[in-house]
Amino acid sequence: MSISVVAQPMTEYLFSLYGTPVRYITSSSRLAAPVEELLRHFRRDAIEEATPLTVRFHAVQDRAEIPLTLSPAARHLASGTDVAAEGRPADDLPYVVSQDGGRLLIDFAEAGLFMIEGAYGRAEGYLLKPERMPTNLIEYLFHLTLVELLRRRELYTIHATALEWQGRGILIPGNSGRGKTTSFISLLRAGYRYVSDDHPLIRDAGGHVELLPFPIKINVTEETIAFFPELRHAPEHVLQRQPGFHKRGFYAEELYRTEIGACCRPAVVLFPKVVDAPQSHLERLPKTRALQLVLPQALLVYDQEVARREFHVWAKLVQQADCYRLHFGRDLLDLPQLITPLLEQVHS
Amino acid sequence: MSRSHQSHSPDTASVPIIDSVMLDRTVLLPSPDVQGTNMDGETVLLDLSSGRYYTLNRVGSVIWEHCTGHHTISDIQAVLCDRFDVASERALDDLVTLVTQLTQEGLLQQERR
Numbered sequence: 291m292s293i294s295v296v297a298q299p300m301t302e303y304l305f306s307l308y309g310t311p312v313r314y315i316t317s318s319s320r321l322a323a324p325v326e327e328l329l330r331h332f333r334r335d336a337i338e339e340a341t342p343l344t345v346r347f348h349a350v351q352d353r354a355e356i357p358l359t360l361s362p363a364a365r366h367l368a369s370g371t372d373v374a375a376e377g378r379p380a381d382d383l384p385y386v387v388s389q390d391g392g393r394l395l396i397d398f399a400e401a402g403l404f405m406i407e408g409a410y411g412r413a414e415g416y417l418l419k420p421e422r423m424p425t426n427l428i429e430y431l432f433h434l435t436l437v438e439l440l441r442r443r444e445l446y447t448i449h450a451t452a453l454e455w456q457g458r459g460i461l462i463p464g465n466s467g468r469g470k471t472t473s474f475i476s477l478l479r480a481g482y483r484y485v486s487d488d489h490p491l492i493r494d495a496g497g498h499v500e501l502l503p504f505p506i507k508i509n510v511t512e513e514t515i516a517f518f519p520e521l522r523h524a525p526e527h528v529l530q531r532q533p534g535f536h537k538r539g540f541y542a543e544e545l546y547r548t549e550i551g552a553c554c555r556p557a558v559v560l561f562p563k564v565v566d567a568p569q570s571h572l573e574r575l576p577k578t579r580a581l582q583l584v585l586p587q588a589l590l591v592y593d594q595e596v597a598r599r600e601f602h603v604w605a606k607l608v609q610q611a612d613c614y615r616l617h618f619g620r621d622l623l624d625l626p627q628l629i630t631p632l633l634e635q636v637h638s
Numbered sequence: 639m640s641r642s643h644q645s646h647s648p649d650t651a652s653v654p655i656i657d658s659v660m661l662d663r664t665v666l667l668p669s670p671d672v673q674g675t676n677m678d679g680e681t682v683l684l685d686l687s688s689g690r691y692y693t694l695n696r697v698g699s700v701i702w703e704h705c706t707g708h709h710t711i712s713d714i715q716a717v718l719c720d721r722f723d724v725a726s727e728r729a730l731d732d733l734v735t736l737v738t739q740l741t742q743e744g745l746l747q748q749e750r751r
Contacts, residue, residue: 577677578693591689598673601684605675 304342305332308491308502308553310443311342312436318349320420324429331505331550343439347415347432356403356416364390367592383427387592394438394592401427404435408442408593424534433489438592445502446492446600448588452485452501453477454551458633459485459501461559461611463587469562469618472514473625479518480626483551484542492556492603499607501556509537517622520545556607557636558629559584560616567619570628580613581605612636655741656711656734656748665749666714666737667707672745674702683745692745697722698736705746711737 298317303326305312312329316322325347326333350356369386386397394406402417413435420428437447450463451474460477464470471487478484484505491502510529515521515538521529529540542548561575561583575583584604591597612632618625656664668674671687681699683692694702700721704714711733718729740746 576680578680578682581675581677581682582691582693585684585691589684591684591686594671594686597684597686597689601673602675605677605682609677 300346303329304334304337305329306334306337307332307440308445308493310440310445311337311339312439313337313342313344314347314432315344316347316349318347318420321347321349321417321428324425325432327425328429328433328506331503341411343436343443344412345415345432345435345439346413347417349420350402350416350418353403353418358395358403358405358414358416360388360395361390364388364395367394389592396434398431401431404431406435406438408439408596411439411442413439424532426532426535437489438590440491441596441600442593444493444599444603446588446603447489447504448492448584448604449488450490450587451487452490452503452551452556453482454485454501454503454554455482455630455633457552457554458558458636459551459554459556460629460633461490461501461556461607462562462616463559463584464562465587467564469564469616469622471508471510472517472622473560473562473616473618475508475510475514475518475521476622476625477629478542478546478548479520480630481547482626484546484548485551485554487542492607494599494603494606498555498610499603500553502553503550505542505550507539508542509535509539511537556611558632559608559611559613560629561614562616562618565617565619567617569621570619570625571617572628572632573615573617575613575615577608577613580608584608655738658734660750661715661730662710662712663750664711665707665709665751666705666711667747667749668702668705669745669747676703685743685745687744692743694736697732701733701736702740707749710751 300315300317303314314325365388367387367389371382371384383401384399388395392407392409396404400418402415404415406413415431415435448463450461451470452459452461462470462473485501486504487506487508490504493500493502524545528544529538531538559580581604588604589597589600672683672685674681674683676699679696679699681694681702700717701714704717715730715733718724718733719726737746
């Protein structure tokens, strides 16, 4: 079977994230759909600012089609496999990050090549054979590109779940397998409002930092599903299987009487750790320890000036919130009884 | 992307690189790539050139607080004796050990005046 390549018109999709306009341009419907899904709460028909963040994604069939090259002066920054994308199709995705003048180049080998020009608020992504990629991987690649641009507009993200309860924010950072999503669902079903399942936004509001909703589909493992009766009994069209991805996904509002939370001050930060014990308990953490635990989930040092600002935002978060290690026992459905009193003590 | 940071406590043994006869003429100052934040008496340092971060305990934090280019090593030694009620020799040993480690990590610079 031969594949003929026909040039497609570029389509522009507009979004606004808390006053930061974003323009996404692609000619590929395969590359458009996951981004529209990811940013569905931020869609706009028009944006007013003359200099929006601009991301262009291109579908290519061969690396030879990618018009990006590294200059001899390019500096290697990092490489490895993408362990921070745990639970996503990007597991074990090799990457090499290079700084080439004002350009940051991220080479994801068989997935494609990405160039981010932070100072100009723009990025280009060349995705190899995207028709073979799981949509979650496309979503992930867009998200990491967007995040790198957003942090230059002083909007930061952290690998965490987040909820809001009566104007008070709760943040649960951590790697997969630590009980992050399970504790999140336990609080969600108790009436806490949804902020984000994976990467809420944070910004410095002057006297304090602010937690901003980034609502996305909630992805759960079969193990997590087994804990909650409403997930166990959810119909297939609500708790959807996702091709090429081992987690199933659902929208919070389709299973719970919840709504998207308000922008709020993070009052409590929980670092969960699953323990083999009948009851969960909390251990208050020193601020320095909490910051040590936050930084690996949040901060990437590519641009020193950006990282300098971001470091102080995470420090401010830890200063303003009460931080605990959550030793997460088998009483996971009772978690709200442990957490709500903490939030009740905090003045909103 | 994976976060490349590692947490370090500068507490391993190292060879002093401070001239003991110049203690009252050597001032200390942070490297320009280092950011620090003090929390409840302890300090977290981030080295922007490497992405590594470090923690300092209360004694280390007092030392770091005085690494502004205005205090000599002898000045800082006196501060430690005053704040922590330790013998002068012990304060100097601890100070030299930490300063040596921070210097070797590229977090601290020394200047003669």
